[in-house]
Amino acid sequence: MKKRSFTLFSILIILSLIFAIPVSAKEKNEGGLRPGEIVTFEQKIPVNVVFIGYDKNDIERQAFLDTLPATYAPIVRYPPFYGIPGRDMGLKFNFEYNLSFKNAEFSRKFFNYMKGIGVSGDPTFFQTAYNDQVNNVLDVNGPVLYIDAPSVENYLSKNLGNPKGYTVVFVNWYSRPDFRFHVYTKTDEADPDTGYNFGAERPSRKMIAWGGSNSRLWFYDLSAGPEAWTNNWNVDNLDLDGNGFEDYRMPPIWEYSSGGFRDPSALSNDLGLVTRFVGINLLFTSSPLYDPLVTAPEAGGDKIIHVNMLEDDPASLGTDWINMAEVRSRFTKFEPYYGWQTNLVDFNPIDTNAQRAFRIATDLLPEDDCWNDYFTTFAEFFCYFDQNRTAYIPDYNDADYVAGVYAFNTTADNLGSQSGLLGFADDNWVDGTQSYIFEFDTEDYRSSGYGFSITTIHEAGHHFGLSHPHDGYDSEYGFDYGPGDDFYFAWSGDESNTIMHYMDLSTDFGQFDQDNMYRYEMAGYLNWSNELLGSILADPNAKSVKKISNGLTNTRIKPWIVSTVGSTSTPPAMRAAPTRSFRRPPVSLAYPLHP
Ligand SMILES: [Zn+2]
Numbered sequence: 001m002k003k004r005s006f007t008l009f010s011i012l013i014i015l016s017l018i019f020a021i022p023v024s025a026k027e028k029n030e031g032g033l034r035p036g037e038i039v040t041f042e043q044k045i046p047v048n049v050v051f052i053g054y055d056k057n058d059i060e061r062q063a064f065l066d067t068l069p070a071t072y073a074p075i076v077r078y079p080p081f082y083g084i085p086g087r088d089m090g091l092k093f094n095f096e097y098n099l100s101f102k103n104a105e106f107s108r109k110f111f112n113y114m115k116g117i118g119v120s121g122d123p124t125f126f127q128t129a130y131n132d133q134v135n136n137v138l139d140v141n142g143p144v145l146y147i148d149a150p151s152v153e154n155y156l157s158k159n160l161g162n163p164k165g166y167t168v169v170f171v172n173w174y175s176r177p178d179f180r181f182h183v184y185t186k187t188d189e190a191d192p193d194t195g196y197n198f199g200a201e202r203p204s205r206k207m208i209a210w211g212g213s214n215s216r217l218w219f220y221d222l223s224a225g226p227e228a229w230t231n232n233w234n235v236d237n238l239d240l241d242g243n244g245f246e247d248y249r250m251p252p253i254w255e256y257s258s259g260g261f262r263d264p265s266a267l268s269n270d271l272g273l274v275t276r277f278v279g280i281n282l283l284f285t286s287s288p289l290y291d292p293l294v295t296a297p298e299a300g301g302d303k304i305i306h307v308n309m310l311e312d313d314p315a316s317l318g319t320d321w322i323n324m325a326e327v328r329s330r331f332t333k334f335e336p337y338y339g340w341q342t343n344l345v346d347f348n349p350i351d352t353n354a355q356r357a358f359r360i361a362t363d364l365l366p367e368d369d370c371w372n373d374y375f376t377t378f379a380e381f382f383c384y385f386d387q388n389r390t391a392y393i394p395d396y397n398d399a400d401y402v403a404g405v406y407a408f409n410t411t412a413d414n415l416g417s418q419s420g421l422l423g424f425a426d427d428n429w430v431d432g433t434q435s436y437i438f439e440f441d442t443e444d445y446r447s448s449g450y451g452f453s454i455t456t457i458h459e460a461g462h463h464f465g466l467s468h469p470h471d472g473y474d475s476e477y478g479f480d481y482g483p484g485d486d487f488y489f490a491w492s493g494d495e496s497n498t499i500m501h502y503m504d505l506s507t508d509f510g511q512f513d514q515d516n517m518y519r520y521e522m523a524g525y526l527n528w529s530n531e532l533l534g535s536i537l538a539d540p541n542a543k544s545v546k547k548i549s550n551g552l553t554n555t556r557i558k559p560w561i562v563s564t565v566g567s568t569s570t571p572p573a574m575r576a577a578p579t580r581s582f583r584r585p586p587v588s589l590a591y592p593l594h595p
Helices: 006-015 061-066 104-117 125-131 149-159 264-284 324-334 352-361 370-374 377-387 413-418 443-447 452-463 485-494 511-538
Strands: 041-052 091-101 119-121 144-148 166-171 182-185 209-211 217-221 302-311 339-347 401-409 421-427 434-441 472-474 479-481
Touching (some): 041 104, 041 264, 061 091, 061 264, 091 511, 104 149, 144 149, 149 182, 166 264, 217 264, 264 511, 302 324, 352 377, 352 413, 377 401, 377 421, 377 434, 401 452, 421 452, 434 443, 434 452, 479 485
Parallel strands (some): 041 091, 166 217, 302 339, 401 434
Antiparallel strands (some): 119 144, 421 434
16 A cells, blocks of 8 residues: 655655855844845754763764754745745754763663563564564564653753754663663544544654654664664665665664674764754754745735545545534644634535546546556646535635645545555645645545545645645755665654654654744745845835735735835745656655555
8 A cells, every 4th residue: 555656766866956045244234134035044053962872982973973964044945846936935954963971870770661661562673574584683572662762862961961962872772781672652633533542553653762752852763673664674685666765774782793784984974964964954953845935924814724535435425524613623732823713514425526637547437537647647636626626615814824625525436546646735736835735535545544634744744835744845855855876774763743744653743843834934934025025125115015915816925025105015926936747756745555
């Protein structure tokens, strides 16, 4: 049922473009607004790296530091897939690294705590699979400890003295005589529609890392597992997807040995790679997939998630498998400064036009339609529902921002070529601006634990800007990457508290999501204010400025698009007409079933 494509992830890397970020204003921004300028807001961000159970001699300090970036300037990731830059986000972070090694007393207490809260059990399916490898250097013997991941995060954040900035904690229990084989779990959130508890039920959700619940800390423990999510139980096969490239993953700590999976001298570099390509790029200071400010309501307007439930299975009712109050609660908690509405309209049964479009998009009905302009039937979802927007999205207030969601309650057979797909947050197929959300549920999916609510929150999270914690952008290298080949280990970013991961362990947005979104919005709104102020000052009728509706249709009227009487201001996105380009959305958008 997997629909991951590692080949496509590699293509994303190749196609990524390097964009010159405008030279930041070096001056401090104490002068307040700067009319007409795009200001780059710089922030010093401490990144603490704490080693527990590692000896100072285990880590080559310089080799580790050499892997880390000095800075990060986030970009809007989607427009570059069309070869055009996204909006200048006006942000730049300067990192300040602090490395420290905890002493024997701290370690003794910490591992004592781990032993105390751990629950003994048999080795996981994947630990046993590791034992069955030809090249494993040891066997994981039971009983192993199942340790609650959020509790460990909480313990660490309390006992590390709450340092400023972000913290990566590298844990190595294996070095000590009191070592126990162990995995981390998160079992406190079941799917709100099906009640299925992925964290409790599935061996694939037993982890080696966690963070971002209520702290700015992420721990990563190579003495835990081996685990499924980064496939580090597999020490026999370098190339997991058979595409001819090694899928680079960090093995358990005891495999860093002569005759092991990885040379011991690679450890410092490996932990550096995890710090940079997971901790920093994907969790602490990530880049948004879509421009969050595109979804800003006008003054006085709400953010609205409008779900059209399209009933395409006579034997079940999709509305039984979505909880709009749950959806709303996640967003009001995430961005409490907006007014939120979540509305649901049931099309029972699905209307014939929408059904025809759905059959075309899933390759069950070979007919020409609007998709032909895009050379792929997958475009039928976007083009049909965009052309017929007024039939499905009611008139809300002009000031509102409406995210349109199309939820297909259907059957396994009707999913056709899209079998295994839970949903995706589509763009406009022109310049990488978010458009509509499409999501799917069936009796088969529900028997695997998936209702509509989690998919709705996840896809809306993309629509409002957020990336996955397993794919992202490296600012200094200037490339986009996903969890494949050289960056296979990026899957470990999923082992963090966010609904944007694929693990189905968290139903809400986490600390890292909030930090990133707030920075995007802070810089965005300030630069909008600068632009607005510049327009006002440049206008001969500046004194008569007032808010107007500028009559643009199909384009969000921004709170900053006010105009002086007699002149019209146009949003930056409209100024340069982007070249029309036809691309399938990046595969990183698709939300697949995951075993
Ligand atoms: Zn997703």
